[in-house]
Amino acid sequence: MKSFYIANNRVLTHILFWVGYMAVYTGVHTGDDDMMEYFLYEVQRLPGAMLVAYVNMYLLYPRFFVKRQYAAYTIAAIVLLFVSSVICRIITEKWFEPLFFPTTTYREPIFVWYMLFKSMVWFLSPVLFFTLIIKILQQWFRQERRQQQVEKEKLSAELNFLKAQVHPHFLFNTLNNLYALTLQASPAAPTVVLKLSELMSYMLYDSQANLISLKKEVQHVKNYIELEKLRYNDRLEVSMNVSGDIEQVSIAPLLLIPFVENAFKHGVSNETDNVWVTIDIKAWAGWLSIKVENSYNDTLPAAGESADKNGIGLQNVTRRLNLMYPQAHELVIDKEPGRFSVDLKIKMP
Template sequence: MTKRFYIAGNRLLTHLLFWLGYLLVYTGVHADGEDGLFKYFLDELQRLPAAMLVTYINIYVLFPLLFRQKRYIAYATSAITLLFVASLLDRILLERFIEPTFFPDTTYYEAIFVWYLIFKVMLWFLAPVLLFTLLVKVLEHWFDQERIHQDTLHEKLEAELNYLKAQVHPHFLFNTLNNLYALTLQSSSDAPKVVLKLSGLMSYMLYDSQSEGISLDKEIAHISNYIELEKLRYGNRLDVSLNVSGEIEGKKIAPLLLIPFVENAFKHGVSQETDNVWVTIDLKVKDEWLSVKVENSHTGADSGPADNLTHGGGIGLHNVKRRLDLLYPDTHRLILQKEPEYYTVDLKIKLQ
């Protein structure tokens, strides 16, 4: 649907101001004339019906039925015909009605119909009005199409983001339930703690993460809860640290954006090793930029984040990379590296 822009949101006021501007412009053209501006203003006022006829037929008939349908030859033919008919009616109205009625002392009846005046009115008075209104309609149509395109693009991106976010939820839940399943097999007393932590995590995913942006401190708390779950699973053989620095208060970030990197640190590094393992997570906010560095040990044989993103594995990392591209275009940097003894994820995001 075409979105029309009216002055002060008032259609009638917009049209009245347009025609007032028309009269003033054409009167101003004769500013140096000998008969005075008021005389020229009255002359233009007499031609106003013809100008209005051209304008509204062009706007509401010729443009939507011909020009917008790309029937340009038919539009040009119809526009020329419209100009001629409007000029003819203008001449008849002036000579037969307006001048004899309102100016009987200063005008006289022409025995011969003055045809050249018709073409003068067509080219000098009415053609500019038609071209101007055509330009207005073309620009209005272009802006309308651009708005529709942007709305469609926004809806497409929104749908894709929702799809990616929906994929994050079951992926995260799958990993966490596997942890809980391992503890129940061992009849561990830590299982109830896992259920309690899992409840907090699910509450975050179901409610808090539905917004476009979440407080950074809540996202960090979500990561901290996940780490506590992993500590319960791996026990003393896991050395994990979470370091946060900088001013995180008041900062916002897309929800569930950081947790996939932490998940993969455990899934592709810690879970593959039997000896003592470690994970280090450093988050720092400085000058509106968030720096996230995740490092974890590995055996050298397992596939890590860099391998997964390159060779097609790691659903969570694929999704988060796509979400970064959509949500933070040109305002983030992601580097995944595999060293001989550890993996590194280095992410920088400009916070909005």
């Protein structure tokens, strides 16, 4: 938590506070002739003001005000003002005036009620109220920062959880692909292992960052597509178009792959005829546009319309978008006869 003190220096902050106090009360008499006399009077009242300030901030405020014991705080504050006023009177009559003004003043009783009341109301009450406001604001800032920290930690934990969900879900599908090839003793199996190694390296290391280059994310998608091409052979037609300066754009890792994975899982794997997937990624004028379309069998439920395991990918990425790009993205999922599309636009920070 950041310090509330000027230049992170507690002593300097307190010194500047009391310098400001002296300047304000001495400055009230700017038009008078003898400024030094008024300055000296403020000096002799300084111990009483300091007693009010520190007892209020470090005793009365935490003991009564924070606990909402306002009546007890009010009584204690009045007693504090009275005691401090008496101390100021003692200093004035016993030491200050005899030392600095021995010929122009005369001894008065300590308990001159008018003088005590004037000191309490005019000189000491503002110190009490000002230090009370300081403590209230200080507590409010602490609560706000604590709440922001809690929200930040909660957001971070949820994002990490969602990211962790992507890993086993994606790995499960890829291993199924590899299993099918090994059953057929396909010569493509080693290539699949190599691509899988690259995919796992990306997920285990690169994706741990909050943001990653769009170029790396696109390469991750390409590796996934290569695996799917090995699985579906000539039955699958894939078109992927990338435009814009993708090296200069950073996005949340593993954000694109759920859309592509969804297209293959729900638009390709359940169909026996020739199937197609088109992927368009465009970076332009502070925006990132991703559009994924795939052939779709109308007799099958659309992805994301049910809560079963087949909807995990889109549900996950939708939640991540809401967390990472609030008010800065637009996601449209559309289903038409024979076609399913996902259109995402993100405003880059």
